Amino acid sequence: MMDRPTIGTCWLDGCSGCHMSLLDIDEGVVAVLRKADIVFGPLVDAQEWPEGVDVAVVEGAISSQDDLRLAQTARARSSVVVALGDCAVTGNVPAMRNGIPTRKLLERIYVEGATDQPQIPTEGVPALLKQAQPLHQSIRVDVHVPGCPPKPNAILTVLSDLLEGREPDLGSRLRFG
Amino acid sequence: MSEKVKVRIDGEVLTATTGQTILEVARANNTYIPALCYMEGLSAVGACRLCMVEISGVGKLQPACTTPVQEGLAVVTASPQLEAYRKIALELLFAERNHVCAVCVSSGHCELQTLAQDHGVTHVRYPYGYPRLAVDTSHPRYVLDHNRCILCSRCVRACAEIEGAHVWDFAGRGIRSMLVSELSRPWGEATTCTSCGKCVQACPTGAMAEKGWGVEEMTKQRSVVSRLSSMREGE
Numbered sequence: 001m002m003d004r005p006t007i008g009t010c011w012l013d014g015c016s017g018c019h020m021s022l023l024d025i026d027e028g029v030v031a032v033l034r035k036a037d038i039v040f041g042p043l044v045d046a047q048e049w050p051e052g053v054d055v056a057v058v059e060g061a062i063s064s065q066d067d068l069r070l071a072q073t074a075r076a077r078s079s080v081v082v083a084l085g086d087c088a089v090t091g092n093v094p095a096m097r098n099g100i101p102t103r104k105l106l107e108r109i110y111v112e113g114a115t116d117q118p119q120i121p122t123e124g125v126p127a128l129l130k131q132a133q134p135l136h137q138s139i140r141v142d143v144h145v146p147g148c149p150p151k152p153n154a155i156l157t158v159l160s161d162l163l164e165g166r167e168p169d170l171g172s173r174l175r176f177g
Numbered sequence: 178m179s180e181k182v183k184v185r186i187d188g189e190v191l192t193a194t195t196g197q198t199i200l201e202v203a204r205a206n207n208t209y210i211p212a213l214c215y216m217e218g219l220s221a222v223g224a225c226r227l228c229m230v231e232i233s234g235v236g237k238l239q240p241a242c243t244t245p246v247q248e249g250l251a252v253v254t255a256s257p258q259l260e261a262y263r264k265i266a267l268e269l270l271f272a273e274r275n276h277v278c279a280v281c282v283s284s285g286h287c288e289l290q291t292l293a294q295d296h297g298v299t300h301v302r303y304p305y306g307y308p309r310l311a312v313d314t315s316h317p318r319y320v321l322d323h324n325r326c327i328l329c330s331r332c333v334r335a336c337a338e339i340e341g342a343h344v345w346d347f348a349g350r351g352i353r354s355m356l357v358s359e360l361s362r363p364w365g366e367a368t369t370c371t372s373c374g375k376c377v378q379a380c381p382t383g384a385m386a387e388k389g390w391g392v393e394e395m396t397k398q399r400s401v402v403s404r405l406s407s408m409r410e411g412e
Contacts, residue, residue: 086279089300090271093279099309131307136300144299148279174294177278177285177393 005054005163007032009041009084010074012067013094013132014060018085019043021149022057028156035163053078055162061087061094062133066126075139080162083135084155086148086176094132102128143168146176185251193246200228200241203254210254211263211292213270213381214329215242216399218406219338224329226266227292230254238262260296267293272303273352274310275324276382282395283383289327290382306352313358315365319377319387321356326384328354332376335402344370356384375402 011019019042023029039053040046049070056078062068075081086092097105106128111118135141145158154173161168179194186203193202198221203210213225223240230241231253241254253259270276270289278284310323328347333356337343344367348357358367377385378401386395 083300090277091305092277095305095307096275096277096280098305098307134300134305137304141300146299170299174297174299176290176293177281 005036006039006050006052007036007055007057007159008039008049008053008074008078009043009057010049010059010070011042012058012060012071012088013063014085014087015093016042016059017149018059018088018147021147021152022084022155024152025156026152028152032156032159032163049073049077051077054080055159056081057084057159058082058088058135059084061091062129062135062138063094064126064128068129068138071135071139080142081135081139082143082145082158082162083141084145085150086146087132088135089144089146090176091132091134092148095134098131102130145170146174148177151175182246182248182250184246184249187252187254195246197246198242199230199239199244199246199250199252202246203241203252208254210241211296212242213288213292213327214331216331216334216379216402218403219331219334219379222330222334225270225327227263229259229262231256231259264296264298267296267298268301268303270327271298271301272305274306274308274326277324280392281325281383282386282390282392283325283397285393286396287383288381313364314388315363316370316372317365317388318372319364319374319385321358321364322384322386323355324384325382326356327382328356329381331379331381331402332356332385335375335379339402339405340371340373340375342369342371342373345376375405378402 038044040049056074058071058074058081062071083089087094106120110120143158145154147154151173154170157173158168179196182193182195184191184193184202186208191202191206200210200212200215210228212228215221215228221242223243226240228241229238232239233251278290284290313321333345336345344358346357347354348361349355358364359369377387378397378399383395
């Protein structure tokens with residue numbers, strides 16, 4: 001039991017579509033869970049990323065201080081980091097704000113764009129970074145799985161490969177967008 | 178007078194005609210060399226650097242689309258070195274502008290996207306530039322999105338060489354180069370534009386599209402430009 005591989009997942013600046021696609025591997029979930037335990041992420045209720053995780057699956061770009069901290073924790077406590085989906089791999093839609101200064105962006109949305117109580121929220125929300133960046137700009141990434149979202153069979157291929165000790169190869173399943 | 182020459186492409190001896198380029202000979206003999214700026218029927222400019230090949234006895238790589246064949250030429254079109262350089266070229270194209278496949282009209286029908294996938298580009302190793310670029314929606318039927326433009330100039334050549342209007346050209350230099358209609362007038366105000374749409378059909382990415390299509394919906398008839406050109410041959 002001690003040797004069972006563990007998987008942690010997290011959701012940074014993304015839409016959760018990649019996690020939906022992860023669930024969409026249907027009965028593949030059973031095959032994955034026969035080999036490994038999911039120990040952290042939106043699908044389970046652990047509060048803290050545990051030490052010694054085998055596979056970290058990260059959805060979303062790094063957009064805020066919290067994103068950066070969680071990505072760094074996942075990296076430090078996991079053997080393999082998988083960037084899941086276009087936001088984690090390229091920055092994708094979250095990075096479309098990158099040409100606009102953060103202050104201007106927030107004012108446009110929360111002040112000019114608001115009809116009721118126009119103000120930039122500061123409490124309970126993490127500070128935005130200057131730009132939303134792909135994961136590999138901040139931490140070392142071992143496997144990139146692009147796609148918006150990646151197709152379920154691409155995710156299943158990569159997880160199966162990693163859990164069975166093979167080098168993941170997306171081959172013809174590689175797809176952006 | 179054109180004459181027959183013998184060339185070797187990936188070890189195979191082929192008969193070609195002087196005046197043909199390496200790319201033309203390779204494609205005529207079912208040898209695939211990737212290219213983005215090349216389009217059959219238009220002049221070749223060697224802009225995208227994807228068709229680089231190794232020529233024996235020549236110390237540096239040469240673009241297949243602009244290098245004419247000659248007797249005894251021996252060419253290698255695929256090697257680990259070429260593969261590495263082609264990946265770099267593709268990644269730099271992605272890094273230069275904002276190619277957001279997930280919200281692009283041409284996703285699924287885009288030559289840049291397809292080539293990246295075919296060449297195993299899983300991510301871009303260079304920092305993205307994230308430039309702020311305009312989208313010109315002034316034309317009643319078409320839209321120009323500079324975010325997706327790779328400066329291949331297929332639209333420029335299709336308009337100048339096939340339609341004969343020469344609406345398009347480049348302004349600026351280097352990374353600031355920008356496609357412009359007439360003397361940087363909005364497309365909709367360009368008096369020389371005939372609204373024929375050849376530029377749109379020639380565009381390999383989602384930089385030029387017909388209005389009214391959503392994500393993944395813009396398919397192009399790229400053969401239109403090549404077909405028109407071949408019908409005019411000998412005129």
